Amino acid sequence: xxxxFLLIGGNLGxxxxxxxxxxxxxxxQCGKIINRSSVYETAAWGKVDQPSFLNQALEIETxxxxxxxxxxxxxxxxxxxxxxKEKYEPRxxxxxxxxxxxxxxxxxxxxxxxxxxxxxxxxxxxxxEIAAHxxxxxxxxxxxxxxxxxxxxxxxxPLT
Numbered sequence: 001x002x003x004x005f006l007l008i009g010g011n012l013g014x015x016x017x018x019x020x021x022x023x024x025x026x027x028x029q030c031g032k033i034i035n036r037s038s039v040y041e042t043a044a045w046g047k048v049d050q051p052s053f054l055n056q057a058l059e060i061e062t063x064x065x066x067x068x069x070x071x072x073x074x075x076x077x078x079x080x081x082x083x084x085k086e087k088y089e090p091r092x093x094x095x096x097x098x099x100x101x102x103x104x105x106x107x108x109x110x111x112x113x114x115x116x117x118x119x120x121x122x123x124x125x126x127x128x129e130i131a132a133h134x135x136x137x138x139x140x141x142x143x144x145x146x147x148x149x150x151x152x153x154x155x156x157x158p159l160t
Contacts, residue, residue, distance in 0.1 A: 001061045004031070004069060005099040005131055007114075007123050009055035011044065012092045018080065019056055022093050025076045030069055031062030037126035038158040045122060045154060046088030054159070057098070057126035066100040070110045073097070098127060102137045113137055121152040 006026070010018045019039060027033055037057040044050045062069055073095045080093045098114045105112040113136055117123055124147040127134075132144040139146065 001063060002031075002065065002069075002101055004060050004062055004066075004097055004101075005127060005134070006058045006060060006073075007055060007096045007098055007126065008058060008093065009042075009053045009122075010091055010093045011051040011053040012090050015054040018093050019054055021080060022076070022095060023058070025079070026058065026060065026073075026095075029076055030064065030072050031060040033058050033060050035059035035130045037129040040122065040126055040156045040158050042122035042156040043154045044088075044090075045120060045152075050090045053122070055122050055126055055156075057123070057130055059130055066097065066103055066105055066112060067107065067110060069100070070097060074109075096123070098123060099131075099134065099137070102135070104137055118146045118150065119152055121147070121150050121154055122156050124150055125156045 008019055008022045039054050039056045042053045042055050077093055077095055082091055082093050096114055098117050100112050103112055118139060128143045128147045134143050
């Protein structure tokens, strides 16, 4: 079995429902969710003139390899209505693989660990809730350390 840490999020439509729907589809098509963070409301990143996001980190167990998982995730996003026209655009759902075991990959459609993880508070904060002591395979620091050192100070608020 493989362990993957995902970040799910979106800022269009019924954001909470879209996260719940994504979790159902991930369990049906990708693997068992064994841990999940709180849901955070976060400011848009990259292109800030858009609605805020809801984000949640998930830990899953999967029998898929990293490339197979990425293909399934892309298909799942499309099935939920995700379109890709421009970078950082508003979206119904976005699912990123943050970490996959301790693997490192540099494929055109999949880079692991996620190349921007250490720069994004909206990803580190929920991930630190469920994997604070997990080591980043390239930077050799824990997720908790990366969160403390992160220079991104954008707002991220847990929902109650």
